[in-house]
Amino acid sequence: MVNKRIKKIIKIVIGIAIAVVPFLLLSSIASMGTIDILAVLEFIISPLIIVIILEFAAIIIFIESFLFSKKWRRVLWLASLIIVLSLVTFYIYIPFIPLHLAPNHPDSDWWDNGSxxxxxxxxxxxxxxxxxxxxxxxxxxxxxxxxxxxxxxxxxxxxxxxxxxxxxxxxxxxxxxxxxxxxxxxxxxxxxxxTFPDPNSNPDSLKIVAFTGSGGHDACRTWYGSGQIPLLTRQKLLNRALKTNPDVLVGSGDQIYYDVRYGVTSKLMGDSRRAIAYSGSFDYSKPILGTENENVLKKAVGPQIAYLYGTACRSIPTYFILDDHEYLANDDAIEESSINIQLLLAWINPYVESCITFPPDPFMLEAARTAQRLYLPEFLPDENRPLTLRGTNASDRAKNVSECFGTLRYGNLVEGLMYDVRRYINLTGENGTFIPLDAEQWLIDRANSDNSTYLIHFSPISWGWSAAKWLSWYPDVRVELDGEPALSTNVSKYMWQSGWFDQHNRILNSCSMMENTTPLFVCGDMHTQTAGMIVKSDDLDLSSDPIPSLLTGSLGVDGGGFPSGGIRAIEATPPTDLEVIENLTSYEKAGFVIMNITKENITTNFYGWKYGQDDIEVIDSLTPHFTFVIPSKDGS
Structure with missing residues (x-):
């Protein structure tokens, strides 16, 4: 009788321990705030694989327990319970996963950044x-x-x-x-x-580092390792690019990844439990500055811009173009609400509501403007860019600067044109445009002026390649042909506007008409590197003088962020309505380009590095994997 009581007491103690120990462990981890279980697990096996194995193990063990005797059944139930409680503990732990964030001061050994x-x-x-x-x-x-x-x-x-x-x-x-x-x-x-040379001077050379997609918040990296490359690694990539001593840095969009409210990406970014634990949640009924939203925005954006760049670019002129994610949204046009099973398997709310994210709603617009106001320099005025363009000379900005349209004028060697294709988008069918008509006319007028050696479009949107996304110049959608993903125009793209492609061709045609100036499109948005010559665009024949275009690659892309990854699931290729001679086909690694510009040519070197595949030690000695040379028309 005594032995039975002792056994019963032991069972009760074990049961209490099983229920309590995981939560005590969680409490100690949360209070310490420095133990990164995921970092430990990644040395053994992917956390996602571990979780999936445990999920199935708990179910299988519980079901199989009914095949055993009563004694063993309880043991198996106990094992199943331990697994379930461990998974619950891990789920609760996710928001407490430590972050390792610090500003980028690469020369702190000899230059004091002070405060x-x-x-x-x-x-x-x-x-x-x-x-x-x-x-x-x-x-x-x-x-x-x-x-x-x-x-x-x-x-x-x-x-x-x-x-x-x-x-x-x-x-x-x-x-x-x-x-x-x-x-x-x-x-x-x-x-x-x-300062830059006089616009009428004759500089010999210019070196530009360009990339897209430099944003990313470590709090938005999922517990199973997806998301942008961690901040410390992006800082190393940036510092490697800066070791080439560029004269100018151009970020062609997506300096921020912190989507909220809309689509799948918001559930992985700003609306994720870990992001909310770090930054808090926005109150969409209140303004940003002067409310608790101000601190939320600073915590959401600060590590992505202020910490990434720190003081590394203090002597380098910078240009930053806004794209969709600066508005805290992906360019989504979702026709029907649905349940996303992949999200469910990753312990994320799987309900994805129908939405059309652009033009930006008032909160999106305020978020983008405030983030730019705090962190990023606007575009300084240029004598050849009208002050009447929208987004210019706002009362809360420096005099005559533009939030959306910019010019890089470096003597008569280079005129670079920059434009936001999200803020003023319209959805009016054949009259649809990505940029207002007066801004389009400005681009065409600059091509007609034909007064620099090179006219470079630094575009936040791709010219010459497609991955079937909604806010693209091109109508292509992703289809399956013989079991392989492909681009097609046989299926209509929801909410795509035919006027967008017409605007594309008008701008492209203006560049083809230049007699003395060499055009080049340096594009962001798509997280891959490509280079080639646009020979034909619908009925626009450019074969006598093809227009060069390239994709810079993303500084911070990882995994599902590549075109072939989870969201697009198709590699970037020339769209159906274009003919492009590809010198470099889609190269899916994080990276940047270095453009060495002289009167004779533009030599663009492509650098690439892949998180989880390439050793982090090689970043400091990274060398180009491809070189794209564009001769100038005058050859002088």
Missing amino acids: VVHILPAVSENRILLKTSFTISLTNPQLNISGEYIPGNMTDTQGYFWYFDAKNLTANTTYQLRLEDSTGKSLCDPWPLS
């Missing part, structure tokens, strides 16, 4: 615009630029974010810059920054 978190400059021949953020709240900081003092302008409501606008500068001149507080105390070490 500065990030510096991103925009430059023209006579003006410098700095966007900055700090670890401390400031009052009336100033920029000392070679002895002249420029007052700061606060861009948040708490004194951590400021811009500095220095005007009436001399072309092709190196200035010494120093950030100071209101008492004149230095906030960081001084550094040099040069």
Whole structure:
């Protein structure tokens, strides 16, 4: 009798332990905040595989227990219960997975960043615009630029974010810059920054680093390892690109990945449990600045921009084009609501509601404008870009800057054109456009001017390749042909507008008419690298003088973010209505391009690296895997 009581007590104790121990373990992990179970598991096997095995094991063990005696049945039930409680514990642990975030200060051994978190400059021949953020709240900081003092302008409501606008500068001149507080105390070490050459001058060369998709928040990396490359690795890739000593950096969209509310991507990004645990949730009924939404946005965007760039680009003029994810949304046109089984298997709400994400709704627009206001320099004015273009000279920005349309003018060597194709999109069928007609006319006028060696379209959207996404110039959709994914126009693309392709051809035609200037399209959006010559676009015959185009690749793409990955599930190829000679077919690795521009040619070197496939140690010595050479028309 005593033995039976003892056995019963032991069983009760074991049962309590099974129920309580996992939650005690979770509590200790949450309180410590430094144990990354996933990092440990990845050395053994993928966490997703482990979870799937355990899920099936719990079910199988429970079912098979009925084939055994009563004694063994309880043992198997106990084993099944342990597995289930372990999975529940892991599910609760997910929001507490540690993050390893720090700003990028690659030369901290000899340059003191002080209280500065990030510096991103925009430059023209006579003006410098700095966007900055700090670890401390400031009052009336100033920029000392070679002895002249420029007052700061606060861009948040708490004194951590400021811009500095220095005007009436001399072309092709190196200035010494120093950030100071209101008492004149230095906030960081001084550094040099040069203005561009005069637009009518004849510079010999220009080196540009370009990429897309640099955004990504470690809190949006799923527990099973999908999402953008971790911040520390993206910083290494960026720093490798900067070791080539570029004169200019161009980010052609998707500096932010933090989608909310709409589509599948929001469930993996800003609406994920881990992201909410780190940043909080937006209140869509309130403005961003001056409410709790301000801190949510800073936590959501700060690690993606301020931490990625830090002070690494303080002496490099930068250009950043907005694309769909800056508006905290993917370009989705979902006709019917559905249940996504893949999300369910990954413990994510599988219900995906029908939606059309663009044009941006008021919150999306405010989020994009506020993020740009805090972190990214707008486009400085250019004498050949109308101040009447939409998004120009807003009351809450520096004078005459543009939020959406930009110019890189480097003497008479290069004129670069940049444009946001999301903010002003319209859905009016054959009259549909990605950019307003007056902005289109500006692009055409610049082609007609024919007064630089090269005219480069730095586009956040692909020219010459498609992966069947909605907001593309092209009507192609993904189909299966003989069991393989392919592009087709035999099926209509939901909410695609025929006017978009017409606008594409009008702009392309203007570039084909240039006699002395060599055109080039340097494209973002699609997370792959390609290069080739556009020979034909519908009825537009370009065979006598094909137009070169390339995709830069994404600095931070991983896994499902490639065109052939989970969302698109098809490699980038020329669309049905185009004829493209491909010099480089789709190369799916994270990376960037370095463009060496002279009067004779543009030599573009492609760099690629793949997370989980290539050793991280090789980043510092990464070499080009492909070179694309475009001779100038005059050859001088």
